[in-house]
Amino acid sequence: MTVKTFREALNETLHAEMARDSKIIVLGEDVAGGAGGTGVEEAAGGIFGVSSGLFKAFGAERVIDTPISESAIVGAAAGAALAGYRPVAELMFADFIGVSMDQLYNQIAKFRYMFGGKTQCPAIIRMPTGAGMNMGAQHSQTIYPIVTSVPGLKVAIPSNAADAKGLLTTALRGDDPVVFFEHKALYPRKCDVPDGDYLVPFGEAALVREGEHATVVALARMVNFAEKALDALAADGITADLIDPRTTSPLDLDTILESLEATGRLIIVDESNPRCSVASDIAGLVASEGFDLLKAPVQLVTAPHTPVPFARELERAYVPSPDDIAAAVRKVVAY
Amino acid sequence: MTLQKTELLTAYRLMKTIREFEERLHVEIATGAIPGFTHLYSGQEAIAVGVCMHLADDDYIVSTHRGHGHCIAKGCDVIGMMKEIYGRADGLCKGKGGSMHIADFDKGMLGANAIVGGGPPIATGAAIATKLDGNGKVTASFGGDGSSNQGTVFEAMNLAVVLKLPTLFVYEDNGYGEHTGTSYAVGSDDIAGRCAGFGMRAEKVDGADFFAVYDMAGDLFDQLRRGEGPAALECAITRFYGHYEGDPQKYRAKDEVATFRETMDCLRNFRKRVTDEGWLTDAELDAVDTEVMALIDDAVEQSKAAPPPDVSEVLTDVYVTY
Numbered sequence: 001m002t003v004k005t006f007r008e009a010l011n012e013t014l015h016a017e018m019a020r021d022s023k024i025i026v027l028g029e030d031v032a033g034g035a036g037g038t039g040v041e042e043a044a045g046g047i048f049g050v051s052s053g054l055f056k057a058f059g060a061e062r063v064i065d066t067p068i069s070e071s072a073i074v075g076a077a078a079g080a081a082l083a084g085y086r087p088v089a090e091l092m093f094a095d096f097i098g099v100s101m102d103q104l105y106n107q108i109a110k111f112r113y114m115f116g117g118k119t120q121c122p123a124i125i126r127m128p129t130g131a132g133m134n135m136g137a138q139h140s141q142t143i144y145p146i147v148t149s150v151p152g153l154k155v156a157i158p159s160n161a162a163d164a165k166g167l168l169t170t171a172l173r174g175d176d177p178v179v180f181f182e183h184k185a186l187y188p189r190k191c192d193v194p195d196g197d198y199l200v201p202f203g204e205a206a207l208v209r210e211g212e213h214a215t216v217v218a219l220a221r222m223v224n225f226a227e228k229a230l231d232a233l234a235a236d237g238i239t240a241d242l243i244d245p246r247t248t249s250p251l252d253l254d255t256i257l258e259s260l261e262a263t264g265r266l267i268i269v270d271e272s273n274p275r276c277s278v279a280s281d282i283a284g285l286v287a288s289e290g291f292d293l294l295k296a297p298v299q300l301v302t303a304p305h306t307p308v309p310f311a312r313e314l315e316r317a318y319v320p321s322p323d324d325i326a327a328a329v330r331k332v333v334a335y
Numbered sequence: 336m337t338l339q340k341t342e343l344l345t346a347y348r349l350m351k352t353i354r355e356f357e358e359r360l361h362v363e364i365a366t367g368a369i370p371g372f373t374h375l376y377s378g379q380e381a382i383a384v385g386v387c388m389h390l391a392d393d394d395y396i397v398s399t400h401r402g403h404g405h406c407i408a409k410g411c412d413v414i415g416m417m418k419e420i421y422g423r424a425d426g427l428c429k430g431k432g433g434s435m436h437i438a439d440f441d442k443g444m445l446g447a448n449a450i451v452g453g454g455p456p457i458a459t460g461a462a463i464a465t466k467l468d469g470n471g472k473v474t475a476s477f478g479g480d481g482s483s484n485q486g487t488v489f490e491a492m493n494l495a496v497v498l499k500l501p502t503l504f505v506y507e508d509n510g511y512g513e514h515t516g517t518s519y520a521v522g523s524d525d526i527a528g529r530c531a532g533f534g535m536r537a538e539k540v541d542g543a544d545f546f547a548v549y550d551m552a553g554d555l556f557d558q559l560r561r562g563e564g565p566a567a568l569e570c571a572i573t574r575f576y577g578h579y580e581g582d583p584q585k586y587r588a589k590d591e592v593a594t595f596r597e598t599m600d601c602l603r604n605f606r607k608r609v610t611d612e613g614w615l616t617d618a619e620l621d622a623v624d625t626e627v628m629a630l631i632d633d634a635v636e637q638s639k640a641a642p643p644p645d646v647s648e649v650l651t652d653v654y655v656t657y
Binding site for chain 1: 399448452453653656
């Protein structure tokens with residue numbers, strides 16, 4: 001084990017996997033940076049530094065700076081994957097997915113199915129996501145519900161550096177397309193990361209914490225917020241299972257249902273908007289497959305049904321807080 | 336013109352196969368035997384064949400909703416294609432794709448595409464792959480006049496120039512994007528001019544003249560194979576049917592198609608040229624016609640008799656691993 005930041009874990013995984021597999025290529029806006037400028041080459045290494053050093057290590061052929069053209073970036077990843085490569089495309093911000101949406105949900109997601117299983121498209125589309133840095137409505141969203149709903153795509157949403165490494169490695173060694181969300185606020189966060197080969201299987205939730213009175217399901221940055229909430233509740237003798245699904249497609253519902261057999265009380269925490277969300281999806285699945293387990297109404301702790309606001313005070317109010325989570329836990333425990 | 340007699344016969348056989356495949360589909364679709372939406376390529380055969388005659392199985396193409404011609408020209412199995420269009424279990428894509436989603440990766444055919452403008456970004460990716468492989472292979476990206484107005488296509492052309500990719504962007508201007516005329520919808524009325532504006536060589540040819548398409552495509556592919564970056568080829572052509580089968584075509588003058596069948600028929604042009612030049616005889620061409628008609632009859636008969644997919648197939652092939 002070595003203590004690493006989320007950013008370091010991702011960067012080192014890309015370095016290691018590109019060294020292992022010459023078919024892995026990286027492309028996107030400023031993944032190296034500096035091309036055509038008057039300054040230095042590899043001036044950026046990705047907007048958040050995740051692809052830092054790759055250009056130097058693997059060269060311009062495998063680390064491809066692109067124009068600001070999200071359809072071309074994701075489409076090029078699609079075509080390169082069909083032609084035998086393992087492209088890792090970076091969208092500078094998850095919000096830019098809209099520009100590339102056809103290539104993602106009509107092309108990449110559907111090739112294998114509509115061509116009768118005769119091909120595979122191992123394209124990975126990485127994207128920084130999430131609010132908390134006052135970047136406003138078009139640079140702060142957690143839009144993973146949109147892609148989670150699309151058959152043919154897998155969706156990974158790590159909440160810590162170890163899972164970031166394990167999930168990205170699994171994605172790079174698998175044969176399916178993966179949309180990989182990296183919460184911006186997590187990049188500098190550190191934790192113990194296993195050394196050497198480390199793979200986290202998709203569709204296997206992490207039981208982050210065990211408890212007695214409730215089941216809290218949380219994703220990405222909200223896992224950390226839920227831990228803070230549970231720390232505060234411990235003073236009152238309230239404990240809960242904390243489950244991080246880690247991938248929303250496939251989704252490990254079994255771990256959630258098993259926890260509910262013991263607790264009967266469910267809180268789902270998600271930074272996304274509430275409608276047609278991962279939170280509402282899990283609530284619906286539990287209602288249809290685990291109704292008898294529930295002793296209280298399911299609580300959803302989500303952002304409101306609004307765009308992400310800019311001002312510090314507004315954004316803070318938008319993002320679910322540890323206090324919001326604690327209040328929801330208290331509510332179901334008292335029900 | 337550098338084609339040998341066997342190559343001329345191959346070109347004719349491919350064009351004739353496309354024509355009869357489509358003419359027969361026009362008849363069969365009217366009986367209600369074929370589900371869904373079908374877009375016929377009749378009239379445009381010289382473009383698919385004139386371009387794809389330059390390509391090997393490990394060169395790539397991406398195609399369009401009007402893709403049967405590209406598939407046949409690239410070597411897809413005609414019977415497997417017909418079965419796919421009938422939605423049969425042993426169709427080229429197991430009956431899961433249909434007319435608009437035929438692909439054959441063994442033939443370098445990366446898929447027809449039901450999204451106008453969906454293919455060119457994918458073509459750039461295939462070209463990145465062959466460029467990395469360093470094998471001198473090329474990718475042809477087929478699209479219509481309609482696709483030339485899509486932002487995805489602009490992005491793909493710019494990326495191809497920036498990365499000097501071996502991609503040929505082929506634009507088949509058949510006069511209409513869906514039900515709207517090219518002269519209305521293509522603002523500049525000059526698709527090749529737009530392509531040139533991206534910084535690539537762009538040429539225009541008569542799409543009803545196989546030899547014009549073949550020669551120019553060959554010249555452009557040579558440029559691609561020399562590593563000199565992408566190129567574009569605009570082909571003026573017409574389609575002999577509507578946007579889709581069943582299209583009442585009220586947007587076309589009543590005699591338009593009949594006139595074009597007289598004046599812009601690439602098969603008729605081809606036959607006249609090769610017999611006038613003494614390269615092939617009518618008897619040799621007629622023999623190909625007979626072979627092709629038998630193949631199409633066989634394809635339709637086999638497709639009608641073939642079993643549909645098992646319903647369990649609805650759940651397979653979403654992922655490689657679940």
